[in-house]
Amino acid sequence: MRYFLHLAYDGTLYHGWQVQPNTLTVQREVERCLSQVLRQPISTLGSGRTDTGVHASHQVIHFDAELPAGLEEATVVYRLNRALPPGIATRLLHEVPPRAHARFDAEARTYEYHVRTVPDPFSVAHSLYLDRHPDVEAMNEAAASMIGSFDFTSFSKVKGGENHYVCTCYEAGWHEEPGGLVFRIRANRFVRGMVRLVVGTLLAVGRGKITAAEFKAILLAQSRVDAGSAAPAQGLFLSRVEYPEGLVPEAAAPTGMPYFAGRPR
Amino acid sequence: MRYFLHLAYDGTLYHGWQVQPNTLTVQREVERCLSQVLRQPISTLGSGRTDTGVHASHQVIHFDAELPAGLEEATVVYRLNRALPPGIATRLLHEVPPRAHARFDAEARTYEYHVRTVPDPFSVAHSLYLDRHPDVEAMNEAAASMIGSFDFTSFSKVKGGENHYVCTCYEAGWHEEPGGLVFRIRANRFVRGMVRLVVGTLLAVGRGKITAAEFKAILLAQSRVDAGSAAPAQGLFLSRVEYPEGLVPEAAAPTGMPYFAGRPR
Structure with a gap:
């Protein structure tokens, strides 16, 4: 049987999602705990990588397993949360068709970047602090130039490893919230470091x-040289992964779930 | 001149508020940064101690200083936030009468204790996780027995160091919030570890x-032996210190201030 598992994690302590030799990654911890709870070796595949220090309030992965007879999915979720380290949690496990794929079937992904403009000692690990309020109108004018399909070479980390750099961006904008700002970007795909x-x-x-x-000229230049420096990882959350209707139960939608929120509430 | 400074801090990294030899405390960091920003040695006195690992979303302290000519209070706040480590922040500095006292003039203090009943990887450092939802009605019935004036010896950490154990409790109760619960207790004073x-x-x-x-019988017994074990420090916030009308500006009220909230929003 194939399963989708919906996860959230604090990236602070981890070298990103993907298993790498001799490093602590979220995938390594999840596979270790899944194998322990299901009593069989489990390999997982995520909807996408998150880099070192980047958080996920909603990440989706798939794996193949035979659940021991009589073991309900909700019980696996409960046991998994007891086994997982405190910075990683799961809320939902559900069966999917055998060829469903966490990465290839994802239709859209949403990232959020959290900025504080009032010093907040409790969100240091989950946001970037700016001591001056930025010009939100100008940022949103620039962000709007990304809506549509563009080659994002200018905003990619390295050449190589990607077939192409074209991403279709459905939403990109900043929203004020008490004490800060959130940038939300939703697209069919993202290139590395984008x-x-x-x-x-x-x-x-x-x-x-x-x-x-x-900003628009930098995007259209398709050249990495002009972009600014990367914002620090601690403000970034993978916040939603969307699949075709029917593949994922309604309950998986992150709306209103406290740990699926971009930041704790 | 005497000043009140309103602070918030993440207690995770600190051995509580009060300066102790050879340990990192919030007071030590605040005095170091105040002395640096004001270019004179500064000693502070807090409204009360917070223990190791306990947070404050609103702590008030006083100190005496001569502000350099032309240096505005808001500028001191700005420079102080640049100097302070990221887990400590200030929002307000204001002059008070020379005999105003952060501890003795405080009329009420409020503490909040945050519990999560849904696993939340982003609030691990700022809450206690319970994997079963507690009986809130029973807890609130028990909490109500503390309203009024009682000797809190049963809920004090150690005998000694306090003149008396009588506290007048104005509010004590649990409130549901998405994914968890908050316990709020407001009293004229608190004994250690209470x-x-x-x-x-x-x-x-x-x-x-x-x-x-x-629970009520334990309170009335005035004996430490029957109380349960102390809840872990990471869920506890000193969340408000109240003074007589006029001593503290309206702006100091924590309502709606993001970092004055018990937990980050």
Whole structure:
């Protein structure tokens, strides 16, 4: 049987999602605990990688397993949460068709980047602090230039490893919230390092270092050299992964779930 | 001139509020940064101690200083936030009459204890996780028995160091919030370790280990031996310190301030 598992994790302590030799990654911990709870070796595949220090308030992975007879999915979730380290949690496990794929079937992903403009000692690990309020209008004018299909080479971390750099961006904008701002970007796919480079460059717009028109020119240049520096990992959350209707139960939607929120409430 | 400074801090990294030899405390960091920003040695006095690992979303301290000519209070706040480590922040500095006292003039203090009943990887450092939902009604029945003036010897950490154990409790109760619960207790004063022992014992009521009537009997016994074990420090926040009208500006009220909230929003 194939299963989807819905996860949230604090990236602070982990070298990203993906298993790498001799490093502590979220995938390593999840596979270790799944294998322990299900009493069989489990390999997982995530909807996408998150880099070192990046959080996920909603990550979806798949794996194949035979659940021991009589063991309900909700019981697996409960036992898994007891086994997992405190910075990783799961809320939902459900069976999917045998060829369902956490990565290839994902239709859209949403990332959020959290900025504080009022010093907040409790969100240090989960946001970027700016001591001046950025120009949100200018940042949103720049962000709007990404809506549609564009080659994001300018905002990719490295050449290589990707077939192409075209992403279709459905939503990109900043929203005020008490004491800070959240940037939300929803697209069919993301290239490596994209959100942190986009946010870093938008923050340069917000500080008045470059204009919204210059941001658009950087995007259209398809050249990595002009983008700003990457925003730090601690403000970034993978916050939603969407699948075709019917593949994932309604209950998986992150709306209103406290640990699926971009930041704790 | 005497000043009140309003602070918030994440207690995770600190051995409580009060300066002790050879340990990292919040007071030590605040005095170091105040002395640096004001260019004179500064000694502070807090409204009360917080123990190792306990947070404050609103702590008030006083100190005496001559502000350099032309240096505005808001500028001191700005510079102080730049100097302070990320887990400590200030929002307000204001002059008070020369004999105003952060501890003796405080009329009420409020503590909050945060519990999660849904696993939340982002609030591990700021809450206690319970994997079963406690009986809130029973806990609130027990909590109500503390309203009024009682000798809290049963819920004090150690005998000694206090003149008396009588506290007048104005509010004590649990409130549901998404994914968890908050216990709020407001009193004229607290004895050492009181909130953690009260919460630990209330959680025993919530698990059905003791009844609300037994909780009340423990309180009235004025004996430390019967109380439950102390709830862990990481869920506890000093969340408000109140003074007589006029001593503290309206702006100091924690309502709606993101980092004055018991937990990050």
